[in-house]
Amino acid sequence: MDKQRENILLAKIRGGDKKAFEALFRQYYPHLCLYTTKVLKNPSAAEEIVQELFVLLWENRKKTKIESSLQNYLFRAVKNHCLNYIKHNQIVNEHSKKVLAQTEKFYSGENIDTQQELFQKIEESISELPEKRQKIFRMSREEGLKYNEIALKLNISVKTVETQIGLAISTLRKKLRHFLIF
Incomplete structure (x- = not known):
C-alpha cells in the first residue's frame, strides 16, 4: 500500500469509518498473527495480542500519529506487545517457582x-x-x-x-x- 493510500485510509479511520478500519484489519491481521505466532510459538496468545493491538488502534484512532509506513507501525507495535507478553510471562514464571519452592519446603519432612x-x-x-x-x-x-x-x-x-x-x-x-x- 503506498503512502498516499495509507494516509487516506488513516484519515477515514480517524473519522470513525468502520469499513476503512475493517479493510485495514483484513489486510494486516493474518500477517500480524503469523509474525506473532513465530515470535511467541503460541497461536492463541498471538491472536489475542494482534486483536488487542487492533482494539487499541481503534480506541486511540484520533490521537495515534503514524510517522512511518502503516505496515512498519503495525509490525513494530505487535513486536512491542510480544516483548511485553514475554516479560510478563517471565515474571509470572519466577513467582510461580518461588511459590512452588515454598510449597515444597512446607510439605517436605522438615x-x-x-x-x-x-x-x-x-x-x-x-x-x-x-x-x-x-x-x-x-x-x-x-x-x-x-x-x-x-x-x-x-x-x-x-x-x-x-x-x-x-x-x-x-x-x-x-x-x-x-x-x-x-
Missing part, C-alpha cells in the same frame, strides 16, 4: 510439625463454627456435596448454603491467617 499444627488448627477452627454452618461446611468439603445437594438434604435454600459456606470460609481465613504464607 515442616512436619508445622503441617500437623496447621491440620490441627484447621480442625479446631471448623469445630468452633456454629453447628449448622459446621455441618454445611463439612458436607461441602469433606463429603464433596454440591450446594444444591446440601440444600436438598437439609431442606434449605441453595442461597443459604452459599451464605453459610462463605461465612465459614471467612471465619477460617481469620483464624488461620498466620498460616496463610502463600
Whole structure:
C-alpha cells in the first residue's frame, strides 16, 4: 500500500469509518498473527495480542500519529506487545517457582510439625463454627456435596448454603491467617 493510500485510509479511520478500519484489519491481521505466532510459538496468545493491538488502534484512532509506513507501525507495535507478553510471562514464571519452592519446603519432612499444627488448627477452627454452618461446611468439603445437594438434604435454600459456606470460609481465613504464607 503506498503512502498516499495509507494516509487516506488513516484519515477515514480517524473519522470513525468502520469499513476503512475493517479493510485495514483484513489486510494486516493474518500477517500480524503469523509474525506473532513465530515470535511467541503460541497461536492463541498471538491472536489475542494482534486483536488487542487492533482494539487499541481503534480506541486511540484520533490521537495515534503514524510517522512511518502503516505496515512498519503495525509490525513494530505487535513486536512491542510480544516483548511485553514475554516479560510478563517471565515474571509470572519466577513467582510461580518461588511459590512452588515454598510449597515444597512446607510439605517436605522438615515442616512436619508445622503441617500437623496447621491440620490441627484447621480442625479446631471448623469445630468452633456454629453447628449448622459446621455441618454445611463439612458436607461441602469433606463429603464433596454440591450446594444444591446440601440444600436438598437439609431442606434449605441453595442461597443459604452459599451464605453459610462463605461465612465459614471467612471465619477460617481469620483464624488461620498466620498460616496463610502463600
